[in-house]
Amino acid sequence: MKYLSTRGHAARPEFCDILLGGLAPDGGLYLPESYPQISRAELDAWRSLSYADLAFAILSKFITDIPAADLKTICDRTYTAEVYRFARPGDDAAEITPVHWLEAGKFGLLELSNGPTLAFKDMAMQLLGNLFEYVLERRGETINILGATSGDTGSAAEYAMRGKHAVRVFMLSPHGKMSAFQRAQMYSLQDENIHNIAVTGMFDDAQDIVKAVSNDAAFKAKYKIGAVNSINWARVAAQIVYYFKGYFAATKSNDEQVAFCVPSGNFGNICAGHIARQMGLPVARLILATNENDVLDEFFRTGVYRPRKAAETHVTSSPSMDISKASNFERFVFDLVGRNPERVAELWKAVDAGGAFDLSASADFARIGDFAFVSGGSSHAGRVATIRKVFEQYGTMIDTHTADGVKVAWDCAGSVPAGVPLLVLETALPAKFAETIREALGREPERPAELEGIEKLPQRVELMAPDVEAVKRFIAERV
Numbered sequence: 001m002k003y004l005s006t007r008g009h010a011a012r013p014e015f016c017d018i019l020l021g022g023l024a025p026d027g028g029l030y031l032p033e034s035y036p037q038i039s040r041a042e043l044d045a046w047r048s049l050s051y052a053d054l055a056f057a058i059l060s061k062f063i064t065d066i067p068a069a070d071l072k073t074i075c076d077r078t079y080t081a082e083v084y085r086f087a088r089p090g091d092d093a094a095e096i097t098p099v100h101w102l103e104a105g106k107f108g109l110l111e112l113s114n115g116p117t118l119a120f121k122d123m124a125m126q127l128l129g130n131l132f133e134y135v136l137e138r139r140g141e142t143i144n145i146l147g148a149t150s151g152d153t154g155s156a157a158e159y160a161m162r163g164k165h166a167v168r169v170f171m172l173s174p175h176g177k178m179s180a181f182q183r184a185q186m187y188s189l190q191d192e193n194i195h196n197i198a199v200t201g202m203f204d205d206a207q208d209i210v211k212a213v214s215n216d217a218a219f220k221a222k223y224k225i226g227a228v229n230s231i232n233w234a235r236v237a238a239q240i241v242y243y244f245k246g247y248f249a250a251t252k253s254n255d256e257q258v259a260f261c262v263p264s265g266n267f268g269n270i271c272a273g274h275i276a277r278q279m280g281l282p283v284a285r286l287i288l289a290t291n292e293n294d295v296l297d298e299f300f301r302t303g304v305y306r307p308r309k310a311a312e313t314h315v316t317s318s319p320s321m322d323i324s325k326a327s328n329f330e331r332f333v334f335d336l337v338g339r340n341p342e343r344v345a346e347l348w349k350a351v352d353a354g355g356a357f358d359l360s361a362s363a364d365f366a367r368i369g370d371f372a373f374v375s376g377g378s379s380h381a382g383r384v385a386t387i388r389k390v391f392e393q394y395g396t397m398i399d400t401h402t403a404d405g406v407k408v409a410w411d412c413a414g415s416v417p418a419g420v421p422l423l424v425l426e427t428a429l430p431a432k433f434a435e436t437i438r439e440a441l442g443r444e445p446e447r448p449a450e451l452e453g454i455e456k457l458p459q460r461v462e463l464m465a466p467d468v469e470a471v472k473r474f475i476a477e478r479v
């Protein structure tokens, strides 16, 4: 499988060439030259596979430059019930992403958050950790991952990379801005290759430092600085698998259809759903849910894509969806405009200059119905009411992001054909967002027994002023 850039750069790299990199040289995002088409016979054969075997079957279509036996081993080591061990009592952890039905056969949660950091980022990041280790070892190289996090991504990256020989992680977080649980999750890691840096500032200050260090080409090359951000193609590819798994769990035969509702931020998760559908998975609807940061909902309703300024970005109680522009959205628009890279380059010229684009009058947007998307938004009041209603009606506790999904799924239920099961992707467990759970339910969230008292473990973190040079020195002294 060869990969192309959404903006038309001539190179056609393979999977391992783009695994460790970020954007294409022209600023575009990588996508497969074409989406593998899944035959009915394949779909029938896949229905009974374990998660690891299904992951291998799907990923081997996108990863053709790793020997099959090695890729199989990587999938087997990644998708185990020991790693994804936090399924609700009664749900089968061996399924890796079990469905928790709220209404049997009709309406359920696809549990994606049973991995080590209790958020769906683990589904892809654990695979990425094992792929990095494999490719770096084969090449005799090392990498130093530098990132900034407001919570979920940083911890998922650290738990995926901990103890890996060829990888070090330097993760910046805003001092005092994460929950006690999130801090404990990250800072209690004692692995030598994991370095936590708490910056006395906001998330944006941490992000700016990462950008400044990455823009220093000499430093970046000398210290082999890499990233694991949400535009990484391997992360999107790994996420395709659970749409198939969820489909098989919710249907009895491959003549049936399923609808998915996805709490969205950077459009990575739902982009994988779009690709699964393009491969031939019978998906009736992809329902995109946003919180108060509604740039994507606005696009699907109006055809206008207008990324917000940082100052226009709301700080909400579903913080992992607080984005001002959706970094994976360019992948979908590439398909929407008929895979025309000149058109994408032109549209993103406006976006990259801080502007917007409007497709409402275009023939492309007239075809948007072919892609099965609908969208809606939620708010703090909406998610609190939803957490309460789901708990009262079904006895199930859900987190704030999943609550945005459930709220929008209810709002959009009329767009799902009768008899088609609807799965909301559960993107985090409630233990991560205790404050809003207390507000909604007047009680503490459920927490897996293994994580009781994690706030009391010794923490390993370096406190620093938001100073680019100090961060560079810190890295240079440790590699």
Ligand SMILES: *Cc1c(COP(=O)(O)O)cnc(C)c1O
Binding pocket: 119, 120, 121, 152, 153, 230, 263, 264, 265, 266, 267, 268, 269, 270, 320, 321, 401, 427, 428
């Ligand atoms: C990252 C994240 C999201 C948003 O996912 P995207 O792939 O960025 O759209 C939603 N919920 C939670 C809990 C997350 O961590």
